[in-house]
Amino acid sequence: xxxxxxxxxxxxxxxxxxxxxxxxxxxxxxxxxxxxxxxxxxxxxxxxxxxxxxxxxxxxxxxxxxxxxxxxxxxxxxxxxxxxxxxxxxxxxxxxxxxxxxxxxxxxxxxxxxxxxxxxxxxxxxxxxxxxxxxxxxxxxxxxxxxxxxxxxxxxxxxxxxxxxxxxxxxxxxxxxxxxxxxxxxxxxxxxxxxxxxxxxxxxxxxxxxxxxxxxxxxxxxxxxxxxxxxxxxxxxxxxxxxxxxxxxxxxxxxxxxxxxxxxxxxxxxxxxxxxxxxxxxxxxxxxxxxxxxxxxxxxxxxxxxxxxxxxxxxxxxxxxxxxxxxxxxxxxxxxxxxxxxxxxxxxxxxxxxxxxxxxxxxxxxxxxxxxxxxxxxxxxxxxxxxxxxxxxxxxxxxxxxxxxxxxxxxxxxxxxxxxxxxxxxxxxxxxxxxxxxxxxxxxxxxxxxxxxxxxxxxxxxxxxxxxxxxxxxxxxxxxxxxxxxxxxxxxxxxxxxxxxxxxxxxxxxxxxxxxxxxxxxxxxxxxxxxxxxxxxxxxxxxxxxxxxxxxxxxxxxxxxxxxxxxxxxxxxxxxxxxxxxxxxxxxxxxxxxxxxxxxxxxx
Amino acid sequence: xxxxxxxxxxxxxxxxxxxxxxxxxxxxxxxxxxxxxxxxxxxxxxxxxxxxxxxxxxxxxxxxxxxxxxxxxxxxxxxxxxxxxxxxxxxxxxxxxxxxxxxxxxxxxxxxxxxxxxxxxxxxxxxxxxxxxxxxxxxxxxxxxxxxxxxxxxxxxxxxxxxxxxxxxxxxxxxxxxxxxxxxxxxxxxxxxxxxxxxxxxxxxxxxxxxxxxxxxxxxxxxxxxxxxxxxxxxxxxxxxxxxxxxxxxxxxxxxxxxxxxxxxxxxxxxxxxxxxxxxxxxxxxxxxxxxxxxxxxxxxxxxxxxxxxxxxxxxxxxxxxxxxxxxxxxxxxxxxxxxxxxxxxxxxxxxxxxx
Numbered sequence: 001x002x003x004x005x006x007x008x009x010x011x012x013x014x015x016x017x018x019x020x021x022x023x024x025x026x027x028x029x030x031x032x033x034x035x036x037x038x039x040x041x042x043x044x045x046x047x048x049x050x051x052x053x054x055x056x057x058x059x060x061x062x063x064x065x066x067x068x069x070x071x072x073x074x075x076x077x078x079x080x081x082x083x084x085x086x087x088x089x090x091x092x093x094x095x096x097x098x099x100x101x102x103x104x105x106x107x108x109x110x111x112x113x114x115x116x117x118x119x120x121x122x123x124x125x126x127x128x129x130x131x132x133x134x135x136x137x138x139x140x141x142x143x144x145x146x147x148x149x150x151x152x153x154x155x156x157x158x159x160x161x162x163x164x165x166x167x168x169x170x171x172x173x174x175x176x177x178x179x180x181x182x183x184x185x186x187x188x189x190x191x192x193x194x195x196x197x198x199x200x201x202x203x204x205x206x207x208x209x210x211x212x213x214x215x216x217x218x219x220x221x222x223x224x225x226x227x228x229x230x231x232x233x234x235x236x237x238x239x240x241x242x243x244x245x246x247x248x249x250x251x252x253x254x255x256x257x258x259x260x261x262x263x264x265x266x267x268x269x270x271x272x273x274x275x276x277x278x279x280x281x282x283x284x285x286x287x288x289x290x291x292x293x294x295x296x297x298x299x300x301x302x303x304x305x306x307x308x309x310x311x312x313x314x315x316x317x318x319x320x321x322x323x324x325x326x327x328x329x330x331x332x333x334x335x336x337x338x339x340x341x342x343x344x345x346x347x348x349x350x351x352x353x354x355x356x357x358x359x360x361x362x363x364x365x366x367x368x369x370x371x372x373x374x375x376x377x378x379x380x381x382x383x384x385x386x387x388x389x390x391x392x393x394x395x396x397x398x399x400x401x402x403x404x405x406x407x408x409x410x411x412x413x414x415x416x417x418x419x420x421x422x423x424x425x426x427x428x429x430x431x432x433x434x435x436x437x438x439x440x441x442x443x444x445x446x447x448x449x450x451x452x453x454x455x456x457x458x459x460x461x462x463x464x465x466x467x468x469x470x471x472x473x474x475x476x477x478x479x480x481x482x483x484x485x486x487x488x489x490x491x492x493x494x495x496x497x498x499x500x501x502x503x504x505x506x507x508x509x510x511x512x513x514x515x516x517x518x519x520x521x522x523x524x525x526x527x528x529x530x531x532x533x534x535x536x537x538x539x540x541x542x543x544x545x546x547x548x549x550x551x552x553x554x555x556x557x558x559x560x561x562x563x564x565x566x567x568x569x570x571x572x573x574x575x576x577x578x579x580x581x582x583x584x585x586x587x588x589x590x591x592x593x594x595x596x597x598x599x600x601x602x603x604x
Numbered sequence: 605x606x607x608x609x610x611x612x613x614x615x616x617x618x619x620x621x622x623x624x625x626x627x628x629x630x631x632x633x634x635x636x637x638x639x640x641x642x643x644x645x646x647x648x649x650x651x652x653x654x655x656x657x658x659x660x661x662x663x664x665x666x667x668x669x670x671x672x673x674x675x676x677x678x679x680x681x682x683x684x685x686x687x688x689x690x691x692x693x694x695x696x697x698x699x700x701x702x703x704x705x706x707x708x709x710x711x712x713x714x715x716x717x718x719x720x721x722x723x724x725x726x727x728x729x730x731x732x733x734x735x736x737x738x739x740x741x742x743x744x745x746x747x748x749x750x751x752x753x754x755x756x757x758x759x760x761x762x763x764x765x766x767x768x769x770x771x772x773x774x775x776x777x778x779x780x781x782x783x784x785x786x787x788x789x790x791x792x793x794x795x796x797x798x799x800x801x802x803x804x805x806x807x808x809x810x811x812x813x814x815x816x817x818x819x820x821x822x823x824x825x826x827x828x829x830x831x832x833x834x835x836x837x838x839x840x841x842x843x844x845x846x847x848x849x850x851x852x853x854x855x856x857x858x859x860x861x862x863x864x865x866x867x868x869x870x871x872x873x874x875x876x877x878x879x880x881x882x883x884x885x886x887x888x889x890x891x892x893x894x895x896x897x898x899x900x901x902x903x904x905x906x907x908x909x910x911x912x913x914x915x916x917x918x919x920x921x922x923x924x925x926x927x928x929x930x931x932x933x934x935x936x937x938x939x940x941x942x943x944x945x946x947x948x949x950x951x952x953x954x955x956x957x958x959x960x
Contacts, residue, residue, distance in 0.1 A: 021700040022738050025693040028665045030736060051736035054662050055775030056768065064910045070898055071906070074768040077666020077798060125672075129697045170684065179653055179688040185706055186697035211680050215673040215801075219887045226890030227883040228673070229666040229798050232898070234853060239895035241858040251839065251861030253894035261887075373730050384731050386739035397734070492854035574699055585664050 002392075008301070008407055008551045010560050013044040018388055021570045022051070024577055026126040028078040029584025031543065033577060034389055035559055037567055046552070046559035047391040048543055048577070050398035050584050057369060060533040065091045065525050066497075069233045072521065072535065076586045078121075080229040081114050081221065082514040083521070083535070083586075088235050090521040094508025100490040103237035104312040105480045106224050109262070110231065111512065112308075112469035112476070113220045116269045118515035119412070119466040120217070120277055122581045124210040127459065130575035131284050132195060132203040135188040138172050140164070140197035145205075148198045153279040158209065167205040192564075192571040194287045203284065206276055213272055220265045223258050237492030244484060254491075259481065266473045273467040281463040282434055285456045286441035294455030294576040296557030300328040302414035303403050303541070305336055305520065307513030308472060319472060320415045320465075320513060321422045324403055330421040330449070336403070338509045338520050341366070344536060347400040350391070350545035359548045361402060364522035364534035365507060391546065398587045400544035400553065401536050409554035410517025410541045411580060413452060413461040420448060426471075430464050455558065458579040499528035514538055516581050539587035542580050555580060618685065629676045644813045653685075654812065655710050655718040657749050658692035661742045662735050662769050662778050663724025667760040668694045670798035674805040675885040682805055686812060687719075704738050707745070711752045719811070720753035722746065722763040726784040727776035734776045747785050755817065756781060756791040759804065761900060764793035764825075771906035782824070792817050793824040797900035800881055803829045823903070825875070834871035834889075834897050837879045840864065858894060868912035869896030876901040 004012045014036045022032035030052040036045035060071055068091065073084035085107060092099065099107075142164035149159045175183070187193075195203070218228035224240050225231020232239055243252035250257075306315055306322025315322075323333040337343055345361030348354065354372040355362065362368060375383055376393025389395045400407075408414070419427035431448055438460075439445055451457050496502065507524045517538030524532040544553035552560075555577060564572045628641035658668075672679040683689050691706050698706065710718055727734040732741025750756060758781045761767035769778040782791050794807055807826055810818045818826040835841065843849070844863040851857060851866060865872065871879070874897050878889040890897055896912075899905040 025699040054769040077664040181689045185702040222884040222887040226893030229669045232895035243859040248860040
């Protein structure tokens with residue numbers, strides 16, 4: 001029983017009732033969460049634990065760097081492609097390979113499609129059931145639902161009372177069958193759900209529409225990368241050659257029909273973002289105007305590497321510029337350099353790994369990953385039947401990355417906080433417009449900093465980023481067509497394909513704006529093979545355990561101070577955690593080996 | 605009182621016309637003659653929704669993501685009308701104790717009568733604690749559910765073979781379903797990283813319709829989707845036969861859609877339906893998009909050399925008639941007959957029930 005004041009400003013008290021949530025569902029991968037509640041059912045201590053690891057970085061050692069993208073792509077099938085993209089960027093950086101502009105544009109469209117797809121599926125199929133109560137939708141008046149939608153999303157065509165009646169009928173029959181499937185054992189009579197029946201019905205209808213539409217969005221990946229999940233990538237460019245009107249154009253990867261097909265998919269994404277997704281988030285948020293907790297580090301201490309350059313290799317043209325903001329001072333943005341050994345470092349004193357000196361962090365190029373699974377002295381249960389963890393010792397398979405020692409949050413909210421602070425016109429307009437919409441519906445007068453620094457703000461930023469990515473793709477597509485019109489059909493630079501052209505030793509870094517936040521891969525190449533490969537991924541930043549100084553990470557910070565309606569029903573805990581869109585396979589892909597082989601796993 | 609698919613679909617507002625259209629699409633997807641549509645419709649009109657417990661071990665969730673891409677049937681129709689997906693930690697509303705309670709409730713109510721779907725695999729190193737569910741090793745959950753299920757579907761290359769985390773040196777000792785647990789329950793492997801969405805839902809629909817697994821090959825894969833090499837039905841095959849190859853990416857041959865064999869395509873040694881059913885509602889497949897097949901539905905494909913290393917055991921002309929191929933064809937003929945028989949039996953059983 002103790003009270004700790006963390007350097008990043010939190011008072012942790014583990015004396016109250018301990019609540020355990022394991023598994024945390026509706027995420028990618030496996031995680032556990034433990035919290036302590038005070039006498040008012042407010043969270044006063046939070047412990048988040050990554051409960052899986054796979055060892056991909058060790059598997060990569062000794063392999064061909066040109067193959068790495070496919071291995072790391074399998075870190076995650078939800079944010080599919082973003083690790084592959086980061087990997088080819090890291091290899092190209094190491095070998096000084098510059099890709100053609102068309103390859104850049106195609107990769108950009110693939111990355112932005114992933115953003116839209118991932119954000120939409122996250123909101124409707126992973127996060128929505130934290131806000132939306134499908135059982136309550138049965139009480140809705142379909143006519144009133146139609147009127148509600150006319151106000152909220154006037155441009156969405158599927159809006160008639162009959163349409164909503166059909167959806168309601170289908171859900172009613174489903175629930176009455178007694179076989180509730182994914183809705184089974186939900187928390188449907190918990191007062192934490194605040195939507196009106198009509199808003200619930202509208203959201204359920206959009207849950208089903210989004211499920212149908214998401215499979216259309218990813219067809220852009222299928223054209224450029226051959227399949228989804230896990231489209232194909234290529235070091236030096238993209239594998240899809242362009243043949244507009246030459247011999248055998250019809251059987252070529254890209255021709256006019258294929259590009260038109262892609263544009264139709266982009267248009268679907270643009271429309272769904274504008275007509276359904278963003279309006280839904282604003283409308284749903286307005287019912288939760290009093291639930292403005294869950295901010296934690298969000299909008300206060302944030303980081304991103306910067307993404308979406310208009311001109312490839314020119315960071316000053318990033319359409320979502322990077323940087324670091326600390327402690328809510330939006331007037332000062334620090335630059336981020338992933339190569340600087342003093343900036344990005346990972347700590348393991350609370351993670352199930354060992355360092356020779358665990359008071360210090362290591363830069364990814366010099367990272368060590370050596371597993372050390374053991375529970376602390378105050379843990380309850382056994383090593384294979386954990387009842388309660390001891391967070392003062394090691395308690396997670398996730399390492400703790402820090403920027404110059406600071407715990408920071410990454411993700412759409414971080415990128416939007418940075419873009420807003422940088423004064424990116426599109427983003428400032430978007431945030432202000434959606435905030436005005438929220439204030440109007442909710443009858444509030446919140447400013448950007450207050451509204452964004454919350455669970456709702458995190459969820460809103462994700463929707464806005466989806467909208468921005470849709471619009472940016474239109475530009476990318478037009479630029480690609482313009483390039484082709486000007487005679488440039490090149491899609492790959494094969495000058496350094498042959499390993500005999502490579503230096504004996506090289507190191508590189510690749511970064512991307514992954515759906516869940518700042519993603520970086522660091523590679524060392526020696527004699528044509530991978531010598532060391534390290535990934536520092538968004539959920540590692542957000543889900544990190546404590547560091548040697550005692551700073552808590554973003555998941556834990558977001559839970560602090562959150563009141564819960566019922567201690568035994570974790571709706572609010574899920575809502576906060578889901579607002580980050582946790583991806584545990586990503587965060588804990590790092591290596592492992594046991595027994596004597598441990599000595600071989602030291603990756604320096 | 606359990607409802608049939610058809611009753612449920614009707615009650616959920618699906619017209620009889622849509623239902624029959626769905627049945628004929630299912631028949632087509634399964635490679636069955638049109639007259640089977642009626643048999644499928646009849647079978648589905650008379651059967652209840654079977655519960656599925658879909659467990660996740662060490663994986664990347666690409667199988668679930670693929671599953672929700674299914675166009676025919678739509679994922680929402682599978683989940684709302686065809687099966688009862690009672691446990692799937694990726695989409696289920698409940699978490700923690702309420703989630704785990706579902707497993708016990710299902711076992712109690714449907715002991716021996718539900719399907720276990722496995723995505724990912726169990727690590728055996730570190731006391732199994734590199735994959736923890738509810739404070740315990742995933743392997744315990746897997747064993748427990750397998751003991752009470754009717755049959756097991758191993759989704760994807762992780763559950764079928766081990767996949768990427770089992771690539772050398774397999775640091776977590778990630779182990780596929782059939783090797784991780786001791787069971788006498790039938791296991792069907794649906795490999796691929798991930799499997800094609802419509803292959804996944806076709807396997808489910810086949811099992812529901814015919815109340816049996818489709819005909820399996822020696823490895824436990826459904827022959828209907830895994831008995832042919834991608835090369836055998838590749839639209840670029842004529843270029844292989846004509847000796848027209850892509851020599852490097854983005855060359856003249858790449859722009860003309862020539863064969864990718866020389867840049868490492870594993871189509872000639874990979875058994876899957878990518879060149880026939882294709883991906884994402886038939887939109888394309890890796891070779892059409894210009895990259896060679898990486899062989900993701902083959903056992904141990906991660907350790908069989910670079911994606912770009914040329915295969916050395918491919919004959920230049922024709923579909924070579926090796927023993928495996930000839931044997932496979934003969935078995936496939938038998939398989940069709942067995943499937944037809946099973947469908948008729950199902951119909952007969954249903955009729956008996958009606959009369960009873």
